[in-house]
Amino acid sequence: MEKIVISVVGRDRPGIVAAVSRILFEQSCNIENVSQTIQQGEFAALFIAAMPENLSQSDLLSLLKDGLRSLDLEVLLKPLSPADDASEHLAGSPFVLTTTGSDRLGLVAGVTEVLAQYHVNITTLSAVFRGGDDPSRNTMIYEVDIPAAVDFKQFRDALQQRALELGLSLNLQHRDVFESIHRI
Numbered sequence: 001m002e003k004i005v006i007s008v009v010g011r012d013r014p015g016i017v018a019a020v021s022r023i024l025f026e027q028s029c030n031i032e033n034v035s036q037t038i039q040q041g042e043f044a045a046l047f048i049a050a051m052p053e054n055l056s057q058s059d060l061l062s063l064l065k066d067g068l069r070s071l072d073l074e075v076l077l078k079p080l081s082p083a084d085d086a087s088e089h090l091a092g093s094p095f096v097l098t099t100t101g102s103d104r105l106g107l108v109a110g111v112t113e114v115l116a117q118y119h120v121n122i123t124t125l126s127a128v129f130r131g132g133d134d135p136s137r138n139t140m141i142y143e144v145d146i147p148a149a150v151d152f153k154q155f156r157d158a159l160q161q162r163a164l165e166l167g168l169s170l171n172l173q174h175r176d177v178f179e180s181i182h183r184i
Contacts, residue, residue: 001030001050001051001052001053002050002051002053002057002079003032003048003049003050003051003079003080004029004048004049004050004051004057004060004077004078004079004080005046005047005048005077005078005079005080006020006024006046006047006048006049006064006075006076006077007044007045007046007074007075007076007077008020008043008044008045008046008047008064008068008073008074008075009042009043009044009045009073009074010042010043010071010072010073010074011041011042011043011072012038012041012042012043013043013071015071016043016045016068016071016073017034017036017045019067019068019071020045020047020064020068022067023063023064023067023068024047024049027051027052027055027060027063028052028055029049029050029051029052029055029060030049030050031047031048031049032048032049032050033046033047033048034046034047034048043073048080057077057079060077061075061077064077092120092121092144092145092146092147092148092150093145093146093148093174094123094143094144094145094174094175094176095143095144095145095146095172095173095174095175096141096142096143096144096172096173096174096175097111097140097141097142097144097159097170097171097172098139098140098141098142098170098171099111099139099140099163099168099169099170099171100136100138100139100140100168100169101138101163101166101167101168101169102134102138102167103129103130103137103138104166104167106166107127107129107138107140107166107168108125108127108140110162110165110166111140111142111159111162111163111166111168113162114155114158114159114162115142115144117158118146118147118150118155118158119147119150120144120145120146120147120150120155121144121145122142122143122144123143123144123145124141124142124143125140125141125142125143126140126141127139127140127141128140143175156172159172
């Protein structure tokens with residue numbers, strides 16, 4: 001079965017995931033992964049699905065667009081190449097990086113620039129900016145994979161320096177430690 005990536009975006013309302021998954025089910029597509037979120041009233045989802053051989057990508061895209069038209073959603077579809085499917089291509093140790101601080105331009109760009117310099121892959125990013133100077137109202141949580149070849153002390157020091165420049169408090173923990181602490 002060919003694998004595809006389906007992106008769906010639009011104004012949030014109940015029933016979007018149900019509508020997409022129903023169309024995929026009716027076309028015998030097997031959903032393998034889903035990630036969806038709502039940001040400031042906007043819905044965004046990414047589905048990875050396996051398509052049966054008798055269904056073309058263009059036919060599925062047409063069915064999705066027609067079936068989701070009443071919900072006023074945008075749909076994109078692309079094939080998932082075997083290289084895209086290999087999650088180990090950037091294998092590393094899983095960490096959670098959290099930052100808090102006053103809202104200002106360039107926070108995400110500043111932190112992610114350091115991550116990119118060290119070839120650290122962001123697997124999940126959640127950033128909530130509510131404005132103002134109360135640091136607890138502006139939080140970024142990055143789940144990242146740090147390659148084994150990275151000099152961890154040098155990387156951590158570079159992150160701390162950038163956080164200082166941006167006026168952010170920064171915490172970097174192995175994901176297992178982060179999850180243990182937040183289970184209590």
